[in-house]
Amino acid sequence: MPERKFNVLPGFGLTMGFTLFYLSAIVLIPIGFLVIRTLGISWSDFWRLATTDRALMAYKLTFGASFIAAIANAIFGTLLAWVLVRYEFPGRRLIDAMVDFPFALPTAVAGLTLADLFTRNGWLGRYLVPMGIQGAFTPLGVVIALTFVGMPFVVRTLQPVLENFEREVEEASATLGAGRLRTFVSVIVPSLLPPIITGFALAFARAIGEYGSVVFISGNLPYQTEIAPYLIWMRLEEFDYSGAITLALVLLMISFALLAVVNLIERWASKFAN
Amino acid sequence: MGAGHAKSQRGTEESLLVKWLLIGLALLFCLVFLLLPLLNVFAQAFSKGLGTYLDALKHPDSWAAIKLTLLVAVIAVPLNLLFGLAAAWCIAKFEFRGKALLITLIDLPFSVSPVVAGLMFVVLFGAQGFFGPWLNEHGVKIIFAVPGIVLATIFVTFPFVARELIPVMQAAGNDQEQAALTLGANGWQTFWHVTLPSVKWGLIYGVILCNARTMGEYGAVSVVSGHIIGRTNTMPLQVEQLYQNANTAGAFAVASLLALLALVTLAVKTFLEWKQHREFKLAQRATLAESAHAPPLMRPKSQ
Numbered sequence: 255m256p257e258r259k260f261n262v263l264p265g266f267g268l269t270m271g272f273t274l275f276y277l278s279a280i281v282l283i284p285i286g287f288l289v290i291r292t293l294g295i296s297w298s299d300f301w302r303l304a305t306t307d308r309a310l311m312a313y314k315l316t317f318g319a320s321f322i323a324a325i326a327n328a329i330f331g332t333l334l335a336w337v338l339v340r341y342e343f344p345g346r347r348l349i350d351a352m353v354d355f356p357f358a359l360p361t362a363v364a365g366l367t368l369a370d371l372f373t374r375n376g377w378l379g380r381y382l383v384p385m386g387i388q389g390a391f392t393p394l395g396v397v398i399a400l401t402f403v404g405m406p407f408v409v410r411t412l413q414p415v416l417e418n419f420e421r422e423v424e425e426a427s428a429t430l431g432a433g434r435l436r437t438f439v440s441v442i443v444p445s446l447l448p449p450i451i452t453g454f455a456l457a458f459a460r461a462i463g464e465y466g467s468v469v470f471i472s473g474n475l476p477y478q479t480e481i482a483p484y485l486i487w488m489r490l491e492e493f494d495y496s497g498a499i500t501l502a503l504v505l506l507m508i509s510f511a512l513l514a515v516v517n518l519i520e521r522w523a524s525k526f527a528n
Numbered sequence: 529m530g531a532g533h534a535k536s537q538r539g540t541e542e543s544l545l546v547k548w549l550l551i552g553l554a555l556l557f558c559l560v561f562l563l564l565p566l567l568n569v570f571a572q573a574f575s576k577g578l579g580t581y582l583d584a585l586k587h588p589d590s591w592a593a594i595k596l597t598l599l600v601a602v603i604a605v606p607l608n609l610l611f612g613l614a615a616a617w618c619i620a621k622f623e624f625r626g627k628a629l630l631i632t633l634i635d636l637p638f639s640v641s642p643v644v645a646g647l648m649f650v651v652l653f654g655a656q657g658f659f660g661p662w663l664n665e666h667g668v669k670i671i672f673a674v675p676g677i678v679l680a681t682i683f684v685t686f687p688f689v690a691r692e693l694i695p696v697m698q699a700a701g702n703d704q705e706q707a708a709l710t711l712g713a714n715g716w717q718t719f720w721h722v723t724l725p726s727v728k729w730g731l732i733y734g735v736i737l738c739n740a741r742t743m744g745e746y747g748a749v750s751v752v753s754g755h756i757i758g759r760t761n762t763m764p765l766q767v768e769q770l771y772q773n774a775n776t777a778g779a780f781a782v783a784s785l786l787a788l789l790a791l792v793t794l795a796v797k798t799f800l801e802w803k804q805h806r807e808f809k810l811a812q813r814a815t816l817a818e819s820a821h822a823p824p825l826m827r828p829k830s831q
Contacts, residue, residue, distance in 0.1 A: 261622060263705055264709075264715035265618075265715055269615070269617040270614075272610075272611070273611065273614050273618055277630075280682055284648035284649060285636075285640075285648060287648065288651050291651050330554075336550065337554040349562075351795075351798045352558065352562050352794065353562075354797065356561075357737075358740050358794055359786070359790040360740075360763075360764050360786045360789075361746050361747070362744070362746040363790075364565065366771060366779060366780070366783055367566075367569045367572070370776070377564060402565065405561060405562075421540065434540075434542055463640065463641030463642065463643075465642050465746070465747035466642070466746035466750075470768075483644070483747065486643050486644065487751060490650065490751060499651065502641075502644045505641055510639065512639065513635075513636075513639045
């Protein structure tokens with residue numbers, strides 16, 4: 255039992271009260287009412303609305319594209335974190351600062367400029383489209399937008415771990431005769447895996463709900479390039495409230511499940527580190 | 529000796545070829561996913577000349593969108609700042625049951641899709657919502673009006689200030705506040721003169737990040753705004769509207785302001801990190817110098 259220290263600091267009641275009030279008013283009550291509103295929909299209706307062909311295609315695209323984007327982020331994020339921490343090269347500090355750019359740039363602007371880059375006349379599209387790589391208005395476009403949005407997560411979770419990584423371990427491995435590749439695969443990668451997985455899960459969770467950057471580049475064709483959040487928006491535009499709320503609840507439950515998984519991974523990772 | 533040195537280098541470092549290959553790959557990735565999207569915003573915005581650019585920004589609809597975005601930020605950011613301060617104070621300075629749960633709940637808006645966030649407020653205050661009929665009777669408009677936009681934005685940007693402040697305040701500890709209180713300062717004085725200065729960099733970064741996300745919020749606002757041009761269009765919505773109307777240069781002109789805001793946010797962040805790092809170094813040097821000059825009795829005792 256940890257000893258309870260006497261705390262002379264004032265203001266616990268006031269700040270705790272305000273925190274709980276604001277949290278309830280802005281977050282908990284709106285989420286609660288959304289759930290209550292779904293209770294008004296019968297189970298068979300809920301199931302029917304949640305599993306229409308169009309909805310199933312939208313989930314498939316949302317999860318597929320989010321997964322691929324998160325994998326791309328895990329690979330390139332690891333590479334970027336490694337290069338930023340271990341090597342010295344011109345422009346390193348600038349790139350280090352720019353990694354947070356997708357986090358600061360409004361999603362609508364990201365979508366707008368990415369769509370423009372990959373269209374036939376865009377800076378990248380003029381080379382890629384003749385090669386048969388259609389970045390705009392295709393599922394690939396969704397992956398591109400989600401990769402952009404999720405980029406900072408893996409880099410920023412991995413960077414501090416890599417900075418504090420003990421070089422002695424690598425030296426020991428080298429002294430014992432392991433080549434650099436062997437050291438990397440059997441010594442370095444295992445200890446970097448927990449932060450990479452955490453970053454991957456964060457990028458994946460973010461990608462599932464992402465809206466602004468995707469809707470510009472995907473073209474939002476039903477059954478083809480329509481993501482689940484866009485379908486919710488569409489249902490709302492059609493005044494199909496039950497449809498919108500059903501899909502929203504499905505998305506919300508999946509997001510919360512992911513959040514729980516991220517928490518579990520973090521707990522596992524911190525236990526692993528000890 | 530020389531050969532041994534070369535061998536140990538090979539053991540703990542990659543060969544030059546691998547190193548530059550990795551750097552090259554990383555730079556290529558940054559070029560495609562960071563630099564080109566950024567440069568493209570400004571290149572497209574100025575593609576038809578400075579005159580067209582300024583005209584696009586001076587258009588009454590764009591101007592109305594800019595003013596609305598600023599209004600939303602002026603309301604939403606201070607509220608989230610107040611919340612961030614209160615939440616960080618009780619979480620960082622006190623021990624209580626359910627602290628981990630409270631932190632998880634504060635993070636909740638991060639994992640809610642912006643569209644779902646907007647929908648929640650439609651369910652509450654929309655014409656078919658729980659309080660819709662009552663609001664209609666009393667002539668209060670929330671959805672398709674400014675209050676709805678503010679609420680949805682606050683929801684989405686809710687965790688930012690708290691998230692930045694909690695770790696900084698936790699790291700600062702309670703000792704200084706306790707000393708101030710013992711010396712006779714009251715709670716507010718302690719907060720203003722002791723706590724705030726010790727967390728100011730984290731606080732400033734939390735506020736500017738919250739501000740950038742507030743001004744740039746698109747999904748949630750898109751659901752509750754109703755897209756009334758000149759009245760309920762914020763800047764990101766105006767960007768979309770102009771793009772839909774095939775006015776690409778106009779869309780990029782408004783977008784360039786938001787991209788500039790993102791760049792300023794990053795610049796401030798980098799500056800704050802540099803400043804914090806320097807202060808830390810200075811403080812370290814000062815403690816070392818002090819303990820070296822102090823008479824033996826006053827030297828900090830090691831355990």
